[in-house]
Amino acid sequence: MPTSLVITVLVLFLNVASQTSEALDPFACDPKDGMSRNFTFCQVNLPTKSRVGDLIGRLTLQEKIGLLVNGAAAVPRLGMKGYEWWSEALHGVSNVGPGTKFGGAFPGATSFPQVITTAASFNATLWEAIGRVVSDEARAMFNGGVAGLTYWSPNVNIFRDPRWGRGQETPGEDPVVAGKYGVSYVRGLQGNDGERLKVAACCKHYTAYDVDNWNGVDRYHFNAKV
Structure with missing residues (x-):
């Protein structure tokens, strides 16, 4: 960012x-x-x-x-504490990052279907509603001291090749659908109050990042020619 x-x-x-x-x-x-x-x-x-x-x-x-x-x-000189940015909520609050911890009063969170399936509904109202529920649970976990308020979601990379292991967490291969999905899901996550964020969405990943270990080329070093 x-x-x-x-x-x-x-x-x-x-x-x-x-x-x-x-x-x-x-x-x-x-x-x-x-x-x-x-x-x-x-x-x-x-x-x-x-x-x-x-x-x-x-x-x-x-x-x-x-x-x-x-x-x-x-x-410290400004009274600001450290903060862990890494939490994810692609189809529900996840504990994959260090910024979110399941356990105790929060043993887990609602897991909605993978994005590739909900995107197939072409239902923007549904996408926003899912984002709203996810951010409700994210806020509850934050209030309980086991989550932050930033989420690396949604994944708006275009799904160009079925060998990419993260394809199921994207809206698919259509840029129009991906754009509409991203807008709706972010609106659901963040809410509509311009002065207060419910949580903060951060769309991922970098442009054209959709390679995972093809012929020995890993996602950190390949040359993305768009």
Whole structure:
């Protein structure tokens, strides 16, 4: 993600404290921390754009870079804790990444059919409804302290070859269907409130990434000629 988008998502999440239980510590702008009162980016009554600009202006280049990796580094001088970006929810909240943990009060989550099958319905209302249920469960897990609020979903790569092992998690080979699916599922995940994200969707993967170990060429090193 570009740094500015990362910061925007972080600032939108600073509103989380007002939506969740008091026992859940916020990522930043902790009302118990007197330092937070001095930061413009902690003023929830201000527009998100103003808060983003203030936070970016306070970060050093090294701190910005530290926010771009999976385990985003803490920025103690600004009262910002570390954050694990990696969670996935392609057809339900998954524990495949370190940002989500099943167990205890959350032994699992609803698993909907693989995307290749729900996409075959050509039903955009269904796609959005699934995203809405998934984000309901994601929020519940976040409130329970076992999940984050960012999800690497949906997968909008075009399914060009049946040998690709991730094809079933895509909407298929039609770019139009993939585009409509992506819009609907993201809307279901994120909600419709422009100032607050229910969760944050991050479409994956990189352009034309649909190769898995073909003739010894792995997905990290092949040359994607579009």
